[in-house]
Amino acid sequence: MNIRSLPKIKNVVIVLSIAVFIQFLGAMAVSPILPIFLKHNSQKESSVGLIIALFFVFNLISQYPSGRYLDKHNPISVIIFGLTLFSVSSILMGLSTNFSELMIFRSLQGIASGSYLVSTNSIIAKSQTSTTKTKAFAYLFGSQVSGTTIGALLGSTFGLNHLRLVFVGAAILSLFSLIYTLLNLSLISHTISQSKVSQSKVSQSKVEAFGSKGDLKTSETISFKRLLARPEIQSAVLWAAASGSVTGVYETLWSPFFLSRGANGLLLGLSWFCFGAPYLLFSWKIDSLAKLLKLPTMAISQPLFGGLFIIVYVSIHNTYLIVGLCAVEALAVLPGAPAIQTILTKSIPSSQQGQLQGIFLSSQIAFQAIAAFMSGIIATVSIGLSFYIAGSFSLVICFPIFFKLRKKEYSP
Numbered sequence: 001m002n003i004r005s006l007p008k009i010k011n012v013v014i015v016l017s018i019a020v021f022i023q024f025l026g027a028m029a030v031s032p033i034l035p036i037f038l039k040h041n042s043q044k045e046s047s048v049g050l051i052i053a054l055f056f057v058f059n060l061i062s063q064y065p066s067g068r069y070l071d072k073h074n075p076i077s078v079i080i081f082g083l084t085l086f087s088v089s090s091i092l093m094g095l096s097t098n099f100s101e102l103m104i105f106r107s108l109q110g111i112a113s114g115s116y117l118v119s120t121n122s123i124i125a126k127s128q129t130s131t132t133k134t135k136a137f138a139y140l141f142g143s144q145v146s147g148t149t150i151g152a153l154l155g156s157t158f159g160l161n162h163l164r165l166v167f168v169g170a171a172i173l174s175l176f177s178l179i180y181t182l183l184n185l186s187l188i189s190h191t192i193s194q195s196k197v198s199q200s201k202v203s204q205s206k207v208e209a210f211g212s213k214g215d216l217k218t219s220e221t222i223s224f225k226r227l228l229a230r231p232e233i234q235s236a237v238l239w240a241a242a243s244g245s246v247t248g249v250y251e252t253l254w255s256p257f258f259l260s261r262g263a264n265g266l267l268l269g270l271s272w273f274c275f276g277a278p279y280l281l282f283s284w285k286i287d288s289l290a291k292l293l294k295l296p297t298m299a300i301s302q303p304l305f306g307g308l309f310i311i312v313y314v315s316i317h318n319t320y321l322i323v324g325l326c327a328v329e330a331l332a333v334l335p336g337a338p339a340i341q342t343i344l345t346k347s348i349p350s351s352q353q354g355q356l357q358g359i360f361l362s363s364q365i366a367f368q369a370i371a372a373f374m375s376g377i378i379a380t381v382s383i384g385l386s387f388y389i390a391g392s393f394s395l396v397i398c399f400p401i402f403f404k405l406r407k408k409e410y411s412p
Contacts, residue, residue, distance in 0.1 A: 049376015149276020
């Protein structure tokens with residue numbers, strides 16, 4: 001694919017989407033087998049939850065500082081740092097032999113992942129216009145979930161018999177992502193420079209403030225307190241809390257839950273693949289859906305259907321039916337992330353998009369960490385109870401999100 005022959009507005013989106021796909025292909029190959037890998041190393045359920053939670057905790061710790069840093073400096077350095085650290089820590093994770101090493105190296109993976117995600121999301125937010133944000137985030141999120149899907153399928157199919165080799169594969173793919181990013185460094189740098197020039201030219205024009213009093217100028221910096229007071233940011237934080245809670249439980253307990261239903265490694269991989277396949281097929285057309293539905297309606301799909309499905313799975317024992325429902329769930333929640341990112345980023349000056357991504361992703365990861373840790377403890381009593389708690393929490397969160405967004409008009 002000749003990237004530079006594509007329309008300019010898509011260049012950096014496609015480059016970053018490919019890099020994210022490669023990175024998540026390796027990183028998420030680890031996820032299905034990680035609980036089994038930890039159990040293989042004689043870790044108790046509570047210890048498994050703790051180690052998985054540490055990834056999210058240090059992901060959280062790295063995100064806001066990374067966002068603040070890249071608002072003032074070149075985000076490319078953050079990308080290179082994240083991919084390099086992930087490669088090194090993945091190899092060390094696979095070589096770990098005791099609890100302390102597992103904790104340290106999984107934490108380093110979290111730092112790497114957090115800084116990488118903030119930097120890629122921020123570049124997209126800074127470089128895209130109001131009319132292209134939804135599609136750009138759909139590309140990025142679709143690539144992320146596509147990498148997750150295929151990686152999880154490969155990891156669960158082959159990784160159960162070769163646990164440590166999966167970590168080596170994750171490291172190699174992270175290096176490939178780094179090399180691909182470096183090969184397109186001039187394009188990314190040029191896009192960032194052009195974005196700064198464009199923002200400078202329109203510094204007197206007003207950003208979309210969604211009906212708030214006193215529209216903000218692109219050159220104005222919003223204080224942290226005022227940022228948190230904005231309804232779209234409050235809604236995004238609530239959305240992140242719901243999404244993070246469900247994801248944290250899945251990260252810790254999906255493999256044990258599904259295997260307890262009598263599934264094998266292939267079916268486990270297929271469950272991940274069926275969840276990701278709709279993203280492969282349809283995420284690139286999310287902007288078309290945005291022309292039919294309002295952005296708040298699209299955004300609410302994630303906490304609503306995510307909460308419903310995690311509760312429904314508990315009552316089903318047929319593994320083939322569960323695999324099929326994974327695809328149905330994906331179709332239902334697919335519009336959520338691009339929509340909430342569009343709502344979130346369109347009302348904030350470009351100079352604070354890194355900070356904004358730090359707030360949003362930190363909220364999501366914080367709840368993932370809490371859910372991962374708590375679900376590991378609750379699983380000693382009942383895996384299903386963790387599913388019920390996360391699902392109920394996600395459904396309850398839908399109400400404040402809806403009421404905060406319903407009075408404003410949001411256009412894609």
